[in-house]
Amino acid sequence: MTDTTTAPARVRWWQLFIWLGVFAVLGVVAWQLVRSRAGSLHVGQAAPDFTLTAFDGQTYHLADLRGKVVVVNFWASWCQPCRAEAPDLENTWRHYRDRGVLFVGVGYADTDTEALAYLKGFGISYPNGPDLGTRISQAYRITGVPETYIVDQSGRLAFAKQLPTTQAELMAAIDPLLNK
């Protein structure tokens, strides 16, 4: 009678290394796919925190602005719809500036020269700054410009619009927050 037992297969270390590498790459790809399918932010979500250094040197940290209504607008000087909504944003800001509302403009993928010329041209008086490294844009998962988000006093999104907005829309969103 022959001995039919066989010695267990020995896993070589380089085979283990290769399989680990394959699973690691698949894990990264899966993670990126999940991230890319996450979609835009929606009302009710916690607003992603950010720090913006404005063109005048002042720094704004969203987490420090709890208790205020914060309107975050993403724009660029090369963006025609941004130019169309710029007067509405400025007018709305002037209406609410002394009522616990802060407007913050985030310049997306723009040169400083063009951005400052844009702000001067439209007489924008609320804080604006460049989105260095597009970190804020990525945190807010913007798909283009303009996009406008309103963060309520508790840090949650109360308004999210991935298209140009108007003064009427902004006021309709802000008034209920101030009257709470």
Add this chain to the structure above:
Amino acid sequence: MAKRIVLLLLAAAALAATIAWAAGAAWAQAPTPSDNDVNRVARQLYCPVCQNIPLDVCPTDACAKWRADIRDRMAAGWTDQQIMDYFVAKYGERVLSNPSTRGLNLLIWLVPPIVVAGGLAFWWQFLRRAAVRPAHAAAAPPPPADPYVAELEKELEERR
């Protein structure tokens, strides 16, 4: 005579100083960067907002402004690397046509050669095993004779 030599030496020194000053002034003014200079950097960058379009060939007005930004910085004496670092700081690493080697981007550089090496190693192992198998097959002993088969073959031979 000595006085004449001293005067000549002083005049030569003054001339040399003047030439050195003029040359220094010329070198201090950076030449206006040419389109080729600008595109040398722009070619290594992508348009920050377009999909996969190199900055040197991007036709939009925004891209023209970014190329103008490169030209201004070159004229101010910035090096190519300083301009690239500025664009990365401003627009993120995705503007680089060659991914950086930091963070997860390192995988882009490491994975392809590892996969190729792994594939070659796999084929080498496969071919080695395939070469060993026929040798083993030749050394295998012949199957035992089947009496039924032998009888069948004998009858077939007789019927021919």
